[in-house]
Amino acid sequence: MTGTGDKDNVVKLRSPRPCPVCARKSVPNFHPFCSKHCADVDLNRWLKGAYAIPAVEPPDDWDEGAGRDDGEDR
Ligand SMILES: [Zn+2]
Numbered sequence: 242m243t244g245t246g247d248k249d250n251v252v253k254l255r256s257p258r259p260c261p262v263c264a265r266k267s268v269p270n271f272h273p274f275c276s277k278h279c280a281d282v283d284l285n286r287w288l289k290g291a292y293a294i295p296a297v298e299p300p301d302d303w304d305e306g307a308g309r310d311d312g313e314d315r
Contacts, residue, residue, distance in 0.1 A: 260267050260275035262282050267273045274280040 258267055258273050259265060260273065260279050262274060262279035265275040265279075267275050271277055271280045274283060
């Protein structure tokens, strides 16, 4: 008889990772966050960081056009 023994051998999450935002216990639905709120917070952080990395580059015609035109004119 090894029916009950096998069924009891369910793999559980031994080391639940804490929510990276508030360090609370994370839930499977919003893993690795503890709630949708924290998931949104982290997402916003990520988006802000992603938007902050690429600097606003002026179009080529804006700077080079004016500079070259002035220099090559002479
Ligand atoms: Zn959280």
